[in-house]
Amino acid sequence: MISPRYHRDIPQRYRLEGGKCTKCSYIAFPPRLVCPKCKSKSFEPYHLSREGKILTFTIIKVGPDKFSKETPYVVAIIELNDGARLTTQVADCDVERVALGAKVKLVFRKIQDEGKSGLHCYGYKAILL
């Protein structure tokens, strides 16, 4: 991932900055220019809730080269307490305890490395509460 692209996503990856539609309250993460629900173009800055629950998950046994040293790892779709949804890894967990509906919170972690000599890339992961 080249640096300008990585830099551009820092507000979302590090700080969970999204947008809230001023007309229908839809939460856009990442921010969008057009609300997919009501087509409004008016958003206010919004920080996602950091806690939520697991809607569904998988345990990746065969990963892309970049993640192959980390297998097996858990990836889940999380619904945050404010209703926003995202895909993220569930870290530091006993795989047996990961379940549909399990409560989680988002924490700041390293996600991947850009090759051997590139950037360390950071972002959010979920941990079980």
Added chain:
Amino acid sequence: MRDVAVVGVGITKFGELWKDSFRDIFVEASLKAIENSGVDHIDSMYIGTMSSGLFVGQEHVGAVMADYLGVAPIPATRVESACASGGAAFRSAFFEVASGHSDIVLAGGVEKMTDGADVTEALATAADQEYEVYHGITFPGLYAMIARSYMHDYKTTREQLAAVAVKNHKNGSMNPNAQFRSPITLEQVMKSTMVANPLRLLDCSPVSDGGAAVILASLDVAKKLKRPFIKIKASSQSSDTIALHSRESLTSLKCVSVAAEKVFKQAKLKPKDISFAEVHDCFTIAEVVVTEDLGFFEKGKGGEAAEKGMTAIDGKIPINTSGGLKSKGHPVGATGIAQIIECYEQLTGQSGERQVKKAKYGLAQNMGGSGASCIIHILEAV
């Protein structure tokens, strides 16, 4: 819009074709289709390929293929809609003939996946690069998340998912172009390597090379060729959110139900009128969900239907008589065209031991990503 026919088809063997290059594979399928149709020229062509840039470092595929097929200077355009690229190429060709702009158009699809690229990474580009793939999700992983939700909500069993793979391998064993021509047992599926829990290796379509091409023509041209042809009854396409997590439902694919509603309305037909269907079984769970969202089965009953043989060649609605992506192989860009070819062969009575009796209407459903694109065609025997 005038009526459009499919007048000829050509397909390569699907599998690990180490001796053949990306362009060789496409040219072989296209030459077979042209020969099979009896046309003396083509007016233009569309080529579906998902990720030639990542798989073989080649873009500008329209020009490459027109050059090597020896048809330059005709218009030649590459069409991309992830795993639905073949269906998109077919739909583009359909519109060009239906509009009256051209009389004879080739629609092809091709993928060369075994030249050494990181296939998992290349396929993952069909998902949201920044908000799904960045976090380490893979395609089997996305469908595994659908499977887990679905199995929870509808009490579908692992055995019911496995029944889809067993049925498709049985069908593929009768298809000379299929990658895997070996029947498999339920036990083999259940014990195969875990890829993304709960999906195992034998729930997944394979990595394949392959090409497929069909010739579309106006009905006037089709009649003059005096060879078997079928009619394109209806064509529809839909899109949905790129990220799985943004969808309203994790257990049904809205892109499929939306496109299905449109295509049945256009064809003035109902799901019960369809004689057989080729559906996008990139993973066993996909076939289960898609057969429900197409309206063949009630929601939650797709797994049971597969287990009870309702989707077998002699069942209520035969699904993936070709062996599907699972057993026939899934050279991504070629898949949508290969589905049309199975429909052509079934509707012209050329399917040999896979033949569905009294086949009148065939349906081909091609899907991109985790269900962000869907293209459906209904084909009719004449």
